[in-house]
Every structure is written in structure tokens, then in C-alpha cells.
Amino acid sequence: MADSGLYVHVPFCASKCPYCAFASCTRSGHLAPAWRDAVLAEADRRAGRFGTFDTLYLGGGTPGLLADDLLAGLVTGLRRALPFAADVESTIEANPADVTPARAIAWRAMGLNRVSLGVQSFDDDDLRFLGRRHDASQAAAALVALRDAGFANVGVDLIYGLPGQALATWRDTLDRALSFGPAHLSCYGLTVEPRTPLARSVHAGRIVMPDESRFEAFFLETSRRLAASGFVHYEVSNFAHGLLFASRHNGKYWHHVPYLGLGPSAHSFDGARRWWNVRGVEPWLRRLGQGRLPTAATERPTAEQRRLETLALGFRTSSGVVLSILRATPGWQAILDAQVADGRLEVADGRAVPTVRGLLVADALARAFA
Amino acid sequence: MAERRNFSIIAHIDHGKSTLADRLIQHSGIIADRNFRDQILDGLDLERERGITIKSQSINLPYTSKDGREFELNLIDTPGHVDFTYEVSRALASCEGVLLLVDATQGVQAQTLANLYLAMEHDLEIIPVINKIDLPSADIDMARMQIERDLGLDGANALLVSGKQGTGVEELLEAIVERIPPPTGEVGDPLQALIFDAHYDAFRGAVAAVRLFSGEIKAGDLMRPMAIGKAYKVEEVGVFRIVREPRPILRAGDVGYIIAGIKSVADTRVGDTITMDNNPAPIALHGFRESKPVVFSSLYPVASDDYESLADSLERYKLNDASLVYTKDSSAALGQGFRCGFLGLLHLEIVQERLEREFDQSLILTAPSVIYKFTMEDGRALDVDNPAHYPDPAAIRGGEEPYIRASILTPDRYMGAIMKLCLERRGVNSEIAYPSPGRMDIKFDLPLAEVIFDFYDRLKSITQGYGSFDYEMLDYRKGDLVKLDILVNGEKVDALSMIVHKDRARARALNACERLKEEIPRQQYKVAIQGAIGGTIIARETITAFRKDVTAKCYGGDISRKRKLLEKQKAGKKRMKMVGDIEIPQSAFIAVLKTSDDE
DSSP states (O other): OOOEEEEEEEOBOSSOOTTOOSSOBSSOGGGHHHHHHHHHHHHHHHGGGGOOEEEEEEEESOGGGSOHHHHHHHHHHHHHHSOEEEEEEEEEEEOGGGOOHHHHHHHHHHTOOEEEEEEEOSOHHHHHHTTOSOOHHHHHHHHHHHHHTTOSEEEEEEEEOOTTOOHHHHHHHHHHHHHTOOSEEEEEEOOOOTTSHHHHHHHTTSSOOOOHHHHHHHHHHHHHHHHHTTOEEEETTEEESSGGGSOHHHHHHHTTOOEEEESTTOEEEOSSOEEEEOSSHHHHHHHHHTTOOOEEEEEOOOHHHHHHHHHHHHTTBTTOEEHHHHTTSTTHHHHHHHHHHTTSEEEETTEEEEOHHHHHTHHHHHHHHO | OOEEEEEEEEOOTTSSHHHHHHHHHHHHTSSOGGGOOSSTTOOSHHHHHHTOOOSOOEEEEEEEOTTSOEEEEEEEOOOOSGGGHHHHHHHHHTOSEEEEEEETTTBOOHHHHHHHHHHHHTTOEEEEEEEOTTSTTOOHHHHHHHHHHTTOSOGGGOEEOBTTTTBTHHHHHHHHHHHSOOOOOOTTSOOEEEEEEEEEETTTEEEEEEEEEESEEETTOEEEETTTOOOEEOOEEEEEESEEEEESEEETTOEEEEEOOOSOGGGSOTTOEEEESSSOOSSOOTTOOOOOOOEEEEEEESSGGGHHHHHHHHHHHHTTOTTOEEEEEEETTTEEEEEEEESSHHHHHHHHHHHHHTSOOOEEEOOOBOOEEEEETTSOEEEEOSGGGOOOGGGEEEEEEEEEEEEEEEEGGGHHHHHHHHHHTTOEEEEEEEEETTEEEEEEEEEHHHHTTTHHHHHHHHTTTOOEEEEEEEEEEEEOEEEEEEEETTEEOGGGOEEEEHHHHHHHHHHHHHHHHHHSOOOSSOEEEEEEETTEEEEEEEEOOOSOOOOSOOOGGGHHHHHHHHHHHHHHHTTEEEETTEEEEHHHHHHTTSOOTTO
């Protein structure tokens, strides 16, 4: 069996972005030491059934905010508590504003070998709209610092489809990102998540989101441009400069490989059961402090539920879905033929694999075979 | 022996009839308080939920008057809806008096008037009762005045009660025994028992609720419902005291039940007279009428495999509802189903809801239709209640459709909106009366077909619930009747076809197209929805293709949520019907039967 993934949720941010729905808080930095100790405590209690880990992913929140010594203590503590493979992929998510040459070197020294940098855009107007703490020049400086520190595997996160954004502006952002030679790009269409300030603005009519046909244009242009630069479009929003640089950690989520999530709101899957932790930092700390597991809920997907998950996840990736999974659907062959004829799926090596246009309607493909 | 008083309560929906009945039942002490639940007479879940009575029942209440006399009061409950006017009339025929309930906050409504006229036809003693006097908005003087002006009754004589709080119930019971005359009828004459209600008991068969006008009946007798002509041996007689309470004998003047091993309520028709097989009454009590369906719709199972199960459910349902008629039907879009006839639109909704709830059926209904009459060029006459049987238009000489006389009672501020609605629905011969200041009685001749298409809901909505509606059937009138077809992606969906008046065809077609556009999920390609008469397209909407159907992010925390959504969508697919390549959800078939709220 493949090695497991380890995710650590860092629930701290310096500021909240108006579009973000992830669990984080801006006024609890003083809880960081307690949080670190509790993550290690949770690791001890949950480690048993996961075997060896070949990924460590520090996500959030803003992991790059953590002070070097605190972070070093966390990483060392995890290595002591859990078995890791020799070639572990260790990722930290960071905001360009927090990346200095010294800190980049410190991260390398801790054994982190991959950075996912939340650049989002190289256009300062875009960055202001997105409520980011950094500007384009800081993003460039951060990328240089990471390269100079010796990070060979840097991922750049970008967002497109902002209200009123011109395709040319987005092309410039993509080109600027490519000029730094990143190994990986995540390009997300801006999504209105419920209960965010962005959602309220859209609801109130203060902001008008681009329509689907504009979104489609951005999506196709992104895929085309990155393919021309040697990037594999291996997931709806993810591109790797050769599949070697595909996010090993995120692949666990998409292929039913076990992963352990530590920290508030983190999700886990041990191969049979899924569970997720309570969302708030303080309730999560309290539970562990009382010697209890901070689990909010557990589920054990049935075989049919696993099949539906495979459909929902598989059509989002360039590996697609094996035909044996599709055969459970009444009339599957006709459905498949229609999708192939319409250019959304291709059949190769016993798998139904989405085309770029197929990725754009991955949820509809899953529904068609549900 | 205790004296008898047989009475009924007539009231508009929501005027508190069931609550008042609850108080009378509680006062009688036949049921311990701890076992009491609200609206105890309304046996069906549906009735309790909607707060209306669908099936009438009776209850036998012991009462000792202030002067020490013993009584058995028979309260005969009546259905509170215009579709069931005939059932109401049979219930009233079983009484000597009625309590006419008027809501102190709302005053007299159309239904109250209609039922009052029924009570007057039966020459009943009428006791006006003003209810809900406990509410802050109660206007007792207004209610009294309306009772005098609108109803022509003595308002000063009205009793004041609060069914909710129990105020005035003692006085009401005294008034019942004082004012309502005792039943007459000779025990020695041949048996005449009027069936005013019947329901089906899985163990005992049909249970007929009866009022004896003459003679007597007991277990072992050989009785005969006169419209049926078959004899049955009586197994048990008794009275309803929430549960059945067997009695050795029922006599002239009594209200109770008869069980005689009858397999279906079809043999205990409401309005029929039960007599003795060996000593029959010379004639039946007058007024028996076969209930005739006026509204027709086809029922289809959402999943074609469920056809047998639907057939079985309809058969079992009909044991309890003789007024439902049905035959087999089939549709290219929906497969095998049943064409059903109903007493009215509410009856249709009741049947649908009970089949879905009690028999666990998932149904698709086609657009309700009335019976249209066509005269053909060759002189033949043709009755058509199903758009599938609409004749070749070239062979039609003329068509006719049924009209009703609608009576709408409303506060006068809604007059403009009501006039507009009725005129839109091809109303003619309007007549307006002002029964009391601020209130109007608006009368219209309306095609029944217009009334069964979302008329009640529209009326309720434009009058904010204050308008009340009643109708009687009038006659057939000439009309230019066409068949409107609905096409989805070029394919005719036969289950959506309807016969409509030519003047209304375009409005109906537009409405259907708009509603379908809202209900049919977007596809990966553009879908046209069209309304057509013959080969002519008269309305069109387009469902645009979706360009994007994917979420940007899907990581560890999103998987369960994504799967749950997919599970829900998968379940929804079972409730879809394929027409060509397009999946049409069940909700779409329902939506076309309604107008949009902003019409």
C-alpha cells in the first residue's frame, strides 16, 4: 500500500481574505505554542493506523507566519512522533509577505523541501481586490528568496476570474509566474464561498462575478498557455512542470490513499473511515487538553459511497476513472459514448480520462455516471 | 332513555370548527384528558396538517342538561370544502340543527354562506355562534351585524364562544338541547337509514355511518343498501365515541354505524338508503346521487417499474374513497399509468398526497382537464377529458366547455385584483353586491378549466388569504378549443399537452415554457422548450448550456461534502423522466400546473 500523507492545519492568519472560507483566526497568535504542543499530542494519539508517511503538508491558515523556532519544534516533534519515508515531500504554504531570505534558509534547514506560495496575482489592483497583505514586488522577491535558498520545488497559487478582470491581465500574471520557473502552478477560478465577505458583496449586488462563458475562456486559456510552457494539466486547478512535480500530498486526497489530518478542522482518512476535527482552535485545544480526541464526526463510506467519491474525484484528474467503476451505472456505455463524442472524455488504458473541456464540467461527468 | 339531538357545525375553513368540536368532546368526558389530542375528529394526518376536514365523521356525546335531563348529542362533522358539497348535504340531511360558526376576527365567508343555504334547504334549526372571541382582533359587533345582514339571521341570538379557551361551551350545549328539535320517525316503520359517510376498516370492511329515519337495526338482520341491491348480514351496530362502541340496536332518530362484512365502500355509497331485505321501505330517502368526477388527470409512477405497485395502491385507496374513478392510461413520455376522475381540484390533491404518504408512491400528474364536448362535422358528439383524445381539428364542427358560477366574498380593497384575475380567466356576467360595508360579494361565470388551473392559489395570494371562494356548476358553453403541445428539444411531451381555449393558449404556453425553463436542469447543450398548436410554435424558451460545472478546489475537507451532494443528485435522478436525451424532473410536471407568483 502507498505511504500515507500527513496534513497539519495551521489556523492562524495575519488578516482574513474576503473570499476565503478556511478555518483560521487573526487574533489567536498567542495560542500558537499551545497549538504546537496539542498537534504533537494529537499525532501521538492518532499515529497508530497510518504506517509510514511520505508527505508532510503544513496548510492553513498561514503556516509561513509561524516563528522559526516554533516551526522547527513542530517539525522535529512530528519526526520524532511519526515514521516518515526517506524521500518525504514536506510542503509549507506561505504568504509572500512572510518570506524573507533568512526564513527561506531556515525552512530548508528544517528539512522542508516544497513551498506553496500564495501569490494569487502579479497585478496590484487584483491583489487589493483580493484583500492580500502583499504586492506584486513582494511576490517576486519571495520567489527569488526561495530559489536562492535552494528550493527546487516551488508551487505558485494564482486566482483568476476576478470581477472585471481582463484576459490580458491574467495572461500577464501567468507569464510573470512562469518567468520564475516554478515547478508547480495552482490556478483557481475565484469562487464565491458562502458566508464570506465576498458572498455578502455579491449578494448585495456590489460585486458582479464574471459569467460562465468568461470563466470558460479563462480556464481554457490557462490550460493552453501552461501546456505550451511544458505544464501538465493534471487536476482541474493544478499544473505540474512534469508529473514528477505533481503535488504528491494532494494526490492522496484524489486517489483514496490514507491521510492523517492534525489540528482544528483537519480531515483524515485511514483507508476505511473518515473523520474530521472540531473547527475552532479553542474547542480543539480544550478537547485535547482534557485527554479526549477532538473528532467532530466520523463516517465509514459504503462501497457505493466510495464509488461515488471515485467518480467525484476521478473526473477532476488527468488519471480519470477506471471503466470497471463506470460499469456499475445502468447504460454506462451509451453515456460514455456520448461524452466521448462530445469531446469531454477519452478512453485510454481501460480508463475514462477527461479532456480539458471535460475537466471544466467534471461535476457533470460524475453526475452522469452516478 | 336519553333524548337525542342531531346536529352539525358549519363553518368556513379556519374558523375553528375542529377546536370547538374538541371542547364539546372534552366536556362530554368520553375521553380522558390525558388521552386527548387536538383536532381529534380529523383522523387523517393530512386533515390535521391542513386544518381542514376531508372525511366527515360523527361522534356521540352524552350530556346532562341543567334541568337534569339525559341526552345523547350526535355531532356530525362535515367536510369543509367546495369539492365535497354533496357529502356536506348528506351530513346535513342527517341533522335537525346546525351550529353556524363565524370567526369573530374574519366575519362571514363564502363557504359559510354556501353551507347556510344548504342548511336552509334542509329546514334545519340554525344557531349562530361567534367563535374566537378571545382573540384581541375579535370584533363581536361586526360579526353580529354580518350575521344579520349577510345571513339574515338574528345576530342578537348568536352565542359567544372561544373554542380555544372553552368559554361559552356550557351555554352552547344548553342551546343545542333547547333550540334544536328532537328527531322524529317511527320505530315501527320499515328501516330507512341514510348513509352520510363510510370508511374502510382493514379488518371489518366498510363501516357505514348512518342516520336512522325510521325502523331499527341490529346485528343478525339482513340489510340492503337500496342503490346496490345486494343484501348483507349485519355483524355489528353501534355509535362512534372516537372509537366504535357497539350497541345492541339502533333505532329511528339514532346516528351510528353499521358493519356488515362489505368489502369496499363502493357498496356503501354516501346518500344511499339502507333498508331491511325482508321488510324494505317502499322508497329510498331522496337525494341519492352518483358522485360524478369533474376534473381529470393522469397519474404515473415516477419510476416505470412502480406501475404494479401504483395499481395496487389505487385499488386499496379506492376501498376508502368511492368517488375516485380511474382507468388505465399510457403516455409515450411517462409509460403506463392511470387516468383518474376527481370531484374537484382539492380531491385530486388529497388523492395524490395520500397515495404518496400512506402508500409511499412517487407520482407524476398530468395537467388537470375538464370534460369537453365536441360536435364533429359528421354530426357525432364526442366527450373528451384527456388531451390525448383530442380529435382531428379538421373534423371538429364546434366545441363546448363547462362553466361554473363563482362566488367570491372579499374585503372590497381587493376588488380590482379579483376583477383582473376573473377577466383574465375569461370570466363573464359579473355581478357585485355589498352585503355589508367594506365587503363585497363578486359573482362571475367562469370556465371550469380556468378554475382548476391555479385559481384558488392565485385568489388566496392576491387577497392575502381574505378572499373566499365557492362555486356551483352551470352549463356548457361554446368555445374555440385547441390542443396545446409542449416540446422539449423538439420532442413532444404528451404528458404536458392540454386542451385550452384559443384565447388563452399563448399565455398558457408561455407560462409552461417559463416554468419548465426554471425546473429542467441545464444540460451540456442548449435545449429549446416550445409551445405549439398543431405545427405552429406559439411560445419558446431556451435553456442555455452550462459552460462550467466544476468546483475550483477539492481537497481532504471537501470529499464528504462532494459525495453527499452526488448522492443527493443520484437520488434525484430516480425522480426524473427521460424525454429524448433530456431528463425532466418530477417537479417540472408539477410546476407547469401553476402560474408564477408574479403573474
